[in-house]
Amino acid sequence: MSNRGPAQAPSRPRIAHARRRPPRTPRWWRDAIGVLCWASVLVVIALWVSGRGLQSLASGPADLFTSLGRLSGLVAADLLLVQVFLMARVPVIERSYGQDELARRHRLVGFWSFNLLLVHIAAILVGYTLRDHSGLLRETWTVVTTYGGMLLAVAASMALTLVVVTSVRAARNALRYESWHLLHLYAYVGVGLSIPHEIWTGADFTTSPLARLYWWTAYGVAAGSIVLFRVALPLWRTVRHGLTVREVIREGPGVVTVMLGGRGLHRMPVQAGQYFVFRFLDGPGWSRGNPYSLSASPAPDRLRVTAKAAGDGSSRLARLRPGTKVVIEGPYGRLTAERRITDRVAMFACGIGITPLRALLEELEYRAGDAVLVYRAHSEADLVFRDELEQLARRRGITMHYVLGRRLRTRESWLPESASSWSDEDALWQLVPGIQQYDVYVCGPDRWMDAVCAAALANGLPADQLHQERFSW
Numbered sequence: 001m002s003n004r005g006p007a008q009a010p011s012r013p014r015i016a017h018a019r020r021r022p023p024r025t026p027r028w029w030r031d032a033i034g035v036l037c038w039a040s041v042l043v044v045i046a047l048w049v050s051g052r053g054l055q056s057l058a059s060g061p062a063d064l065f066t067s068l069g070r071l072s073g074l075v076a077a078d079l080l081l082v083q084v085f086l087m088a089r090v091p092v093i094e095r096s097y098g099q100d101e102l103a104r105r106h107r108l109v110g111f112w113s114f115n116l117l118l119v120h121i122a123a124i125l126v127g128y129t130l131r132d133h134s135g136l137l138r139e140t141w142t143v144v145t146t147y148g149g150m151l152l153a154v155a156a157s158m159a160l161t162l163v164v165v166t167s168v169r170a171a172r173n174a175l176r177y178e179s180w181h182l183l184h185l186y187a188y189v190g191v192g193l194s195i196p197h198e199i200w201t202g203a204d205f206t207t208s209p210l211a212r213l214y215w216w217t218a219y220g221v222a223a224g225s226i227v228l229f230r231v232a233l234p235l236w237r238t239v240r241h242g243l244t245v246r247e248v249i250r251e252g253p254g255v256v257t258v259m260l261g262g263r264g265l266h267r268m269p270v271q272a273g274q275y276f277v278f279r280f281l282d283g284p285g286w287s288r289g290n291p292y293s294l295s296a297s298p299a300p301d302r303l304r305v306t307a308k309a310a311g312d313g314s315s316r317l318a319r320l321r322p323g324t325k326v327v328i329e330g331p332y333g334r335l336t337a338e339r340r341i342t343d344r345v346a347m348f349a350c351g352i353g354i355t356p357l358r359a360l361l362e363e364l365e366y367r368a369g370d371a372v373l374v375y376r377a378h379s380e381a382d383l384v385f386r387d388e389l390e391q392l393a394r395r396r397g398i399t400m401h402y403v404l405g406r407r408l409r410t411r412e413s414w415l416p417e418s419a420s421s422w423s424d425e426d427a428l429w430q431l432v433p434g435i436q437q438y439d440v441y442v443c444g445p446d447r448w449m450d451a452v453c454a455a456a457l458a459n460g461l462p463a464d465q466l467h468q469e470r471f472s473w
Contacts, residue, residue, distance in 0.1 A: 025338065030096040037082050040218065044078045045071070047211045066127030073120035077198065077215075079113035080160075080191060081222045088225035089233075089329070098334035100470035107167055110187075114164045117157065148200030156193035163187045188226070195219065234329040241265055243326040245280070246302070248318065251384050254309040255352065256317040257295065259302060260326060266300040271337060272363035273356045273441075276330035278305070280320055289329060295355040295385070297363040306384065308352040335469040337364050340439045342465060346432045348452045350376040350414070350444025356469075357443055358385050361392060368397025372432050376403040376414065376444065401431050414451035424455035436460040442468040 048071050056067035086093065086106045093102065129139040144150045198215070199205050205212055247259040277289040295306035309315045335356055345366055347357040354375060361373060373393075377383050383402065393400050405416030413424050422430075432438060440461055442452050449468055456466060 025095040029092060033093055033096055037086075040078055040082060041075060043214060044074045047208065047214065048074055051208055051211070062127050062130035064127070065123045065130065069120050069123030069125075069127055072116045072123060076113045076116035076120055077194065078218070079109050079116065080194075081218050083109045083113060084187070084191060084222045085225055088222070089229040089332070090225055091229070094332055095334065098469055099332050100468075103470075110164065110167065114160060117160065121157070147197075149197035150201070152193045153197035156190045156197075159190035159193065160187065163190065191222075230329070234327070237268065238327045241268060241328075243303070243328060245320050245322055245324040245326065247322060248320050250318065251306060252381065255306065255384050256309070257304060257306040258292075258317055258320060259304055261302050263301065265298060265303065268298075268331070270294070270298050270303075270331040272297045272359035273335040273337070274331040274333040275356070276303075276305075276328045276332070279327040280316065281325045281327065282316070282320055285316070286327075289327075291332075293333070293356040294359045296359050306352070306355045333469055335360070335441060335443065335467055339467050340364070342437060342439050343367070344370040344372075344438040346372040346374070346435060346438040346440045348374045348376075348414075348440065348442045348444070350448045351382070352384065353444035354384050354389075355443075357441055358389065358392075360441060361389075361396075361398060366396075369399070371396065371398045372401070372438070373398055374401045374403060374431050376416070376448065378406065379404060403431075412447060412451055414448050414455065424451055425458045428452070428455040429459050436462065436465075439465050439467065442466070446470060 048067075051070075053067050053071060056063040058064075083106055086102050086109065097105070125136060125140055125143065128134075128143060129136050132139060132142075134142070144154060205215065241262040241264055243260045243262040245258060246261040249257040249259070251257050272294060275291050275293040277291050279286055279289045290307075292305040292307050294303060296304040307317055309318070333356075337360070343366065345360075345364055347361060349357045357373070361371065364371070373389065375383065375389070380386075380402075389398075389400065392398060403416060403419070405418040408415050408417045408420055410420060413420075415422060415424060415427055419427055429435065432440075435456060436459065438461070440456050442449050442456075444452075449470070453466060453468060457463065
């Protein structure tokens, strides 16, 4: 481990950008969103009860299975809409949870919704089979071929099955991000194809005006959120700010920086530490968006992103030409100054995870000696922005530690092999004494982040002073 303390060189005045900052997110928003999601499930159950769902449970085996099938189908449909709403990029939800936590909740809700869908299909078919005194296969064929909207429902189930299968970790690891993202869009196809079946044959739609009002409202809110925040807002910001590629810079092995120019960027509610989903209009494949963090504090006329080649999208960055137009979604992310609590900051970066932290070190306010950067890399050649970071350290009084070397393989650790005699907690305390007095920002590979966070918490860091954002999909 190498150390470079804060140099006391004369400080240069920072360029102050007149930028509108998003207001601090009220903490109660998060609780309110969670309550609304749970309330939607309770409303669905209440509608099922009002439709004599409970009475049907005691009316014989056929009605028992049919009623349970209705309930599981209704809750599955509601959770599917909650799942869509969570990933609609609604700013209030994004700022309350952060995209990494939303992705985890989205996945959990999705698996519950799919499992309930399977229960719905099985229970309904068993109930109809008992009612009609028929065989299960024969009854299944009758339901699929004669009930309104059922062929579309079968197609919807197939689309949702494809999404769920490709969401399993093993499948995600085997797919490129671009392929996984494209397949995941079939969730919207599944939602759309399921609607006719619910309208034409669902007991709640056909018999209860109150249920129809609820479901049409729920579908309208979900669809409206997608159209507004996934389509209209990104297009408006793209046209308004007119981003184009200005320059492409090779930072090191496989690492590329792209300088983007635009107009009126001070009106965009973006902060250091956030990221955008970019689509570069440079030819085939432009429609596949890729998320990249800002690697410098945003300026009124430019943005800067830096990425390491890890897929088709990031590999294309090196081939971009000046003048290429850019479509943007965002900004997204909560790894910002908004979450800060104390006057001191400690940054832990690994590999290309330095990009958002480098921007934060530039933008955050702190006194000389109150900021620490711990930068983990395989070798000195892999240190991205080294010259910039050292200039920033001299100008602002940042204590810097480079933690170099091959990964430690004998245990899960954030340390290199050369520091195997140290425990994670002791090494962290040695580099950042009194860490419980800092806001700690962490960015890097998931397992490395897990080790850093565990060591920081073990050293007494309050959980609300630990800030991280995961970019794994």
